[in-house]
Amino acid sequence: MRSAKDFFAPLAVGAPAPVREIPARPSRAIHFFDPGNPKMAAKVPDMVGTVDVLLGNLEDAVKADKKVDAREGLVRIGQETEGLGAGGPTQLWTRINALDSPWVLDDLTTLVPAIGHKLDVVMVPKVQGAEDIHYVDRILAQLEAKAGLERPILVHAILETARGVANVEEICGASPRMQGLSLGPADLAADRRMKTTRVGGGHPGYLVRQDPPRGEDGTSQLDAQRTTYQQDLWHYTIARMVDACAMHGIYPYYGPFGDIADVVACEDQFRNAFLLGCVGTWSLHPKQIAIANRVFSPSVEDIRHARRVVAAMGDGTGAVMLDGKMEDDASLKQCLVMVELAEQLAAIDPELKQQYDAIETDDATTEA
Numbered sequence: 001m002r003s004a005k006d007f008f009a010p011l012a013v014g015a016p017a018p019v020r021e022i023p024a025r026p027s028r029a030i031h032f033f034d035p036g037n038p039k040m041a042a043k044v045p046d047m048v049g050t051v052d053v054l055l056g057n058l059e060d061a062v063k064a065d066k067k068v069d070a071r072e073g074l075v076r077i078g079q080e081t082e083g084l085g086a087g088g089p090t091q092l093w094t095r096i097n098a099l100d101s102p103w104v105l106d107d108l109t110t111l112v113p114a115i116g117h118k119l120d121v122v123m124v125p126k127v128q129g130a131e132d133i134h135y136v137d138r139i140l141a142q143l144e145a146k147a148g149l150e151r152p153i154l155v156h157a158i159l160e161t162a163r164g165v166a167n168v169e170e171i172c173g174a175s176p177r178m179q180g181l182s183l184g185p186a187d188l189a190a191d192r193r194m195k196t197t198r199v200g201g202g203h204p205g206y207l208v209r210q211d212p213p214r215g216e217d218g219t220s221q222l223d224a225q226r227t228t229y230q231q232d233l234w235h236y237t238i239a240r241m242v243d244a245c246a247m248h249g250i251y252p253y254y255g256p257f258g259d260i261a262d263v264v265a266c267e268d269q270f271r272n273a274f275l276l277g278c279v280g281t282w283s284l285h286p287k288q289i290a291i292a293n294r295v296f297s298p299s300v301e302d303i304r305h306a307r308r309v310v311a312a313m314g315d316g317t318g319a320v321m322l323d324g325k326m327e328d329d330a331s332l333k334q335c336l337v338m339v340e341l342a343e344q345l346a347a348i349d350p351e352l353k354q355q356y357d358a359i360e361t362d363d364a365t366t367e368a
């Protein structure tokens with residue numbers, strides 16, 4: 001383990017200094033595309049400015065004999081697409097191949113010299129522990145130094161193995177490059193030997209059932225109709241990710257929702273993650289971008305309420321009554337999270353800015 005004193009020292013002579021704080025750039029949707037698929041690649045220029053992050057995927061979902069096409073396609077897109085990466089309106093990320101695959105070394109040694117100045121984040125799949133992040137950290141520093149890059153490329157880990165989940169805190173704190181974590185429900189389910197066959201989302205068999213009603217003699221009526229409540233398979237893992245990320249000042253994300261046609265369940269799953277503390281999610285198909293943008297932007301109603309609490313709380317201490325409810329320092333802090341997020345999003349999304357600017361608040365408080 002590195003000493004706290006040299007945690008922020010560059011890992012290669014000539015590499016850019018690591019960042020001290022991970023920038024809070026909006027990243028409601030990380031939209032995946034296969035850069036070697038001509039139809040998807042052709043859509044990328046028009047998507048710039050409509051989605052917070054475009055991610056050129058090189059790993060799973062790209063066939064083994066198309067890995068080179070995908071890598072070369074991403075280089076072309078990174079070099080030729082206006083407004084993509086390097087402070088443009090849409091960030092450019094990539095998901096490299098797994099660290100034990102035959103492709104990952106070429107992914108890194110090709111991408112960093114060619115488009116390292118455009119790449120914001122490298123997503124690393126199947127991260128098992130801090131050692132995987134240390135490997136990527138060092139090699140990125142060497143490649144950045146060789147390419148003369150002036151800002152470090154950040155790293156994002158996918159949590160998709162049982163060992164990765166067990167080591168989640170050390171993964172988040174393994175490098176100052178760590179930008180965030182995504183849930184990888186498909187590989188994680190396989191690694192855990194869960195008995196599901198889906199990419200993210202719920203399962204009708206994972207439920208609790210209402211107790212049976214009692215008859216007049218006090219016996220349970222086991223034949224009666226009983227309501228069942230489907231539970232969230234991913235609650236435990238997402239909650240662990242959120243805590244580990246918050247502890248290290250980095251950002252948690254939901255991952256893929258594979259039932260592209262079921263936009264309703266997709267929205268529900270995204271909203272659960274938003275409410276628990278995630279800042280964004282993945283989009284696998286263009287139609288999931290609007291869902292993610294909607295869910296991961298605070299609603300007008302929430303911002304109206306949050307602003308009223310901020311106004312009512314004055315210097316931020318004490319307790320007040322607002323609409324019959326007690327508000328104090330702690331509820332104020334929650335409201336400030338929402339207000340700050342709304343401000344960040346309004347700065348990049350004119351439609352949201354208009355909605356938030358139009359909010360009117362009144363003063364309906366009484367001092368306790």
Ligand SMILES: CC(=O)SCCNC(=O)CCNC(=O)[C@H](O)C(C)(C)COP(=O)(O)OP(=O)(O)OC[C@H]1O[C@@H](n2cnc3c(N)ncnc32)[C@H](O)[C@@H]1OP(=O)(O)O
Nearest residue numbers: 032033034039040043057060061186199256260284285286
């Ligand atoms: C578990 C994990 O690792 S998840 C991450 C890895 N998986 C991925 O990245 C999957 C990315 N998405 C996809 O491959 C595709 O969206 C699929 C396979 C899910 C569906 O593809 P299709 O059946 O072609 O979808 P559909 O017919 O609705 O596509 C409509 C158009 O949008 C395009 N399109 C589909 N997905 C995308 C995308 N992700 N980005 C850009 N364009 C896309 C299609 O090429 C098609 O273009 P066209 O109108 O010029 O023909």
Ligand SMILES: CC(=O)C(=O)O
Nearest residue numbers: 160184185186187255
């Ligand atoms: C996201 C991912 O890679 C998975 O679910 O396996």
Ligand SMILES: [Mg+2]
Nearest residue numbers: 060160184187
């Ligand atoms: Mg995976």
